[in-house]
Amino acid sequence: MSIYLEFEKPIVELERKIEELEKFTDSEEMNLAGEIGELRKKAEKLKKEIFSNLTPWQRIKLVRHPHRPYTLDYINLTMDDFQELHGDRSFSDDKAIVGGMAKLDGRPIVVVGHQKGRDTKENLKRNFGMPHPEGYRKSLRIMELGEKFGLPIITFIDTPGAYPGIGAEERGQAGAIAENLREMSHLKVPLVSLVIGEGGSGGALGLGVGDRILMLENAVYSVISPEGCAAILWKERSKAPEAAKALNLTAQNLLGLEIIDEVIPEPLGGAHRNYEESASNIKKSLKRNLEELTKLSGRELVERRYNKYRKMGKFLES
C-alpha cells in the first residue's frame, strides 16, 4: 500500500487518472495511448516542479515517510558479506544502532548506523532509532575494531535523537556521546558519515565526526527538532514549519554553510520511490570518497579531521 504526503496529492490524482485510462484501454479496446502519454508527461513535469521546490518542512515529512530506506536497507543494497556485530560487551545490544563488517565493492570496511523500525513491532525493538548509551558504546567498539585492522569506517545517520529516558541517563547518555565524539576525532582510518534521513542533534553527531559529511538530497540535520525549537522559541509546536526554515537544516542549506561536504541525489519523489537508484547513488559517492581518503596516512587523516571541525563556527573578534 502506498502512503502519500499532503503535498504529493496533485501527483497522486494525476497518476490515478492515468491508471483509470489504462484500465479503460484494456477493457474497451480503445486506443487512448495519446492521452495517456500526454498525462504522463504532465505528471512527470508536475513531480519535477513539486520536488524541486520542497520546503524544509516538506523534506522533514519526506524523511519521516514510513517507507524511507533505512540503514540495513542501504547496507544490503550497497555492500556484500555483511557480518553484524552485537552488543557493547557490558550491558546489552542496543538495536537502535546496527554495525559490523562488510565489503564495499570488494573492499573490507566497517559500518555502523542508526536503525529505525518499519512497523510498530519493529519500532519497539529499534526504539524508533533512538539509541541508549550502550548503542553508542557498541558503535565505538566496532569503529575501534576498524581502526585496529586498518578498515575504513562508514556511518549512516538516521535518528530523531538519542533516547531521553531514565535508563539512558542512569547509564550515562551524555558521557557515551561525548566519548564517541572524542574518539572519532582521532581514529586513524578514513571515516565517512552519511545522513540518510533524520539527523537529530547530539544523537546524530554521536556517529557523525567523519572526514566527510555527506547528506542525501532530502535528508535533514539539525541541532534541535523543529517541533522542539518551536515549543521553546514560539511557545507552540505548530510553528514547527517556521522553525524548520529558521534552523537551516536541509542538505542544501548545510552545503551552502559549508557544514557538510556533498549532497547525494535521490530519485525523483524521494528515496522511498526507488531503493535501488538511491542505493546506487550512495554507493558511487562512498566509493569515490573512500578512494580519495585512503590515499592519506592515518596521521594526515587525523590532522585534517581536526582542522575540519576546528574551523567550524562563526564569530566576531574585535
Next chain:
Amino acid sequence: MVWFRKPKYTVAGSPSRKEMPSGLWTRCRDCGEIIYNKELEENLKVCPKCDYHFRIGARERISFLLDEGSFQEYDRNMSSVDPLKFQGVISYEEKLREEQKKTGLIEAVITGEGYLQGHHLIVAVTDANFIMGSMGSVVGEKITRAIEQAIEKRLPFLSISGSGGGARMYEGMFSLMQMAKTCAAIAKLAEERLFFISLLTDPTMGGVAASYASLGDIIIAEPKALIGFAGPRVIKETIRESLPNGFQRAEFLLKHGLIDMIIPRKDLKERLATIISFLEKPSLETCLSEGD
C-alpha cells in the same frame, strides 16, 4: 560579619510571600527557605538549611576560586554573529543584546589562565545566566582555544560548566558542531597527557554535558547540581511517568558511577588544589616516554 547592623527591610505580610523585596532576601529554589542575602553571600551562596548550591556567575566563580589578581582573561571581546539570519520570534541579535544587558557579559563563557592556591592552570567557565550557558560558536571557539593554550603552555585545564541549554538553537548546526570541535581538542589534550578536571555545576545539560564536560580525567560535581543529557521535562513527556526523586542530581550520578566525587563549595578550592597537585606533571617520566 554584619550581625550588629540592623537589616534595612520592612516585611510586608508574611515572609513566605512569593515576591520578596529584591536585593534583601532570596528564596531557596530547592527547599523554599527564605534566606537573608548577606547570610547567603557569607555561606558562598549555599542554602544554610538544605545545602542547595545556588548558581553563581562565571566572574564570581573565578574570583572565588582563583588567587586574587592572578586571572588573565583570553578573548574577552569575542562576540556572536547571526550566521543563519535566524528568523524567530525575536532576532538572534536582539536576543544577544538583551542577554548582554541582563548579565553584563559578552557571551556565555569566560576563559583564561590563573593560579589556584599557587597552581598555574587554564580555566573555562560557562555562565548559565547567558542564554542558559548554551554553546554557540563563541563558547565552542573560546573553550577550544583555552584547551589549545593548555597544550601550548603544558598546563592543567579546568572547565566549570553551568549550562542548562546545551546547544544554541539560533546558530543551528554551527552550534552542534562545537561539540565535535571541543571534544577533538580534548582528545589532543589527552594525547599530550595533560590533566583535565571537569567541574559540573547546576545545571549541566544537553550539548555541553554530551561533549567536553563529560570528558574530564576527573569529573567533580557540586551538591545537588542537575546534570544530564535530556532535560527532565522532555524525559517526562517521552516516558509519561513521573521521575524518581533526586533524578539527574549530582548524588544520582555519583550513585550510578558517572562522576568521581561531589565537593561542597566551601571545600572546593582546597580539594581542587590537592587533586591538581597529584597530576600536574607526570611522575615517573621514564615510564611514560615512548622510548628513543
